[in-house]
Amino acid sequence: MKYFALMILLLSTEILLGQTSSLAIKLLKTKNLIALWDFKEAKGEKRKSLLGPYELSEMDGSIDRLPEGPLSGYSAKFGHGAYLALQNSQTGRLNIYGPGQGVTVAAWVKWTGETTGFVGGMWNEYLDGGKRQYGLFVSLPHYNGKNQVCGHISYTGKPTPPFPYSSDYSASKQEVRANEWTFVSFTYDGQDIRSYLNGEFQVREKELILNTKGFEGYPDGLIQSKNPYNFPDGIGNNGSDFTVGAVLLKRGMGNFFKGQIGGLAVFNRALSAKELKKLAKQ
Numbered sequence: 010m011k012y013f014a015l016m017i018l019l020l021s022t023e024i025l026l027g028q029t030s031s032l033a034i035k036l037l038k039t040k041n042l043i044a045l046w047d048f049k050e051a052k053g054e055k056r057k058s059l060l061g062p063y064e065l066s067e068m069d070g071s072i073d074r075l076p077e078g079p080l081s082g083y084s085a086k087f088g089h090g091a092y093l094a095l096q097n098s099q100t101g102r103l104n105i106y107g108p109g110q111g112v113t114v115a116a117w118v119k120w121t122g123e124t125t126g127f128v129g130g131m132w133n134e135y136l137d138g139g140k141r142q143y144g145l146f147v148s149l150p151h152y153n154g155k156n157q158v159c160g161h162i163s164y165t166g167k168p169t170p171p172f173p174y175s176s177d178y179s180a181s182k183q184e185v186r187a188n189e190w191t192f193v194s195f196t197y198d199g200q201d202i203r204s205y206l207n208g209e210f211q212v213r214e215k216e217l218i219l220n221t222k223g224f225e226g227y228p229d230g231l232i233q234s235k236n237p238y239n240f241p242d243g244i245g246n247n248g249s250d251f252t253v254g255a256v257l258l259k260r261g262m263g264n265f266f267k268g269q270i271g272g273l274a275v276f277n278r279a280l281s282a283k284e285l286k287k288l289a290k291q
Contacts, residue, residue: 032272033059033080035288041278043102046253048271049081050074056085056093056253063103065093065253069262072254078271079117079190085254088121088267092255100131100251103275106142108199108243111279114145114160115194115288117272122156122187125149126266129273131249132161133257134175139167140249141175144256145195147185147266152218153235154180158204160195162240166247171224176231179204179238182211190271192289197244198279201237208289210282212236 029037029047036045037060044058052071055064070091078084085093097104105112116128130144141163149159151174158181169176179202185191194205203210213236222230233239253273254266280288 029059030080030082032288036274039276039280039284039288041276043105043275043277046273047080047083048074048078048085048273049083061102063095063099063101063251065095065251068092068094075269078269080272084119084269084271086269087254088265090262090265092262092265093253095251097131097248097250102277103251104131104246105275105277106244106246110244111196111198111277112143112162112244113194113196113274113276113278113280114143115192115274115276115280115285116145116270117190117192118147118266119190119269119271120147120185120187121267123267125264126268127252127254127256127264128193128266128270129251129253129275130161131247131251133166133247133249135257135259137166137248139163139165139175140247141166142244142247142249143197145193146178146264147193149178149180151220152176152178153216154178156184157181158183158185158193158195158206160197160202160204160238162197162202162244163247164242164245166245166249171226172221176218176221177238177240178202178235180213180235181206182213182236183209188268194280194285196279196285197240199243200241201239203237203279205282205285208286210236210285
């Protein structure tokens with residue numbers, strides 16, 4: 010019986026790989042992959058992960074499908090207030106947390122260059138003071154991340170004391186170009202958060218962080234490196250939903266991603282620079 014079940018699993022995998030792009034196959038063969046969405050589904054349909062039982066539902070409207078994308082030849086178009094979500098009770102292995110626990114979020118996006126855009130993760134900035142865990146953003150200008158790939162991690166789920174918002178994120182040295190397909194990703198290994206643009210990591214020297222002057226303990230502002238960003242606290246189990254394209258803010262849903270997302274992958278470990286460079290090559 011076990012042999013039969015194994016053969017069915019192997020057969021199903023071969024069928025899936027036979028119908029999947031070379032990039033998706035690379036991802037599916039990478040260790041510790043938890044979920045992978047290629048956004049081939051039409052407007053109104055749930056977006057199904059190629060691995061695991063993770064189906065993202067449209068919220069606050071419908072999301073168009075466009076006939077271009079790096080994984081399936083399609084992509085989801087965001088920017089009109091709609092987003093995708095999976096309730097916390099259904100997140101399963103996507104609920105990544107714990108001291109020393111790693112995570113990687115990687116995505117293929119075509120960003121319009123407008124405003125802060127949340128790509129994907131478990132990130133809620135409002136309920137119960139905040140239920141932040143991990144999240145991939147494009148452009149977080151408040152703390153030196155304008156137009157850059159930003160990887161957010163939180164242990165408490167709340168803002169970073171003594172500041173009004175969470176400043177615990179890496180930001181790539183390179184900027185994301187508008188209206189071009191770009192591979193954006195971040196990793197966290199339990200100690201440091203690193204942001205990558207098109208599979209390339211570039212170190213940022215220590216710098217004065219914007220909007221930190223005058224706070225308790227920082228009369229002249231906070232000076233630190235944004236890439237890598239040191240954060241040894243770990244990831245909290247804070248109860249957030251998994252969302253794509255927006256997060257919950259005090260005023261309601263916000264940080265809407267504007268543009269297309271053609272692929273999104275989540276791993277429960279920090280991928281190496283070599284692995285990310287390999288995924289960047291198509």
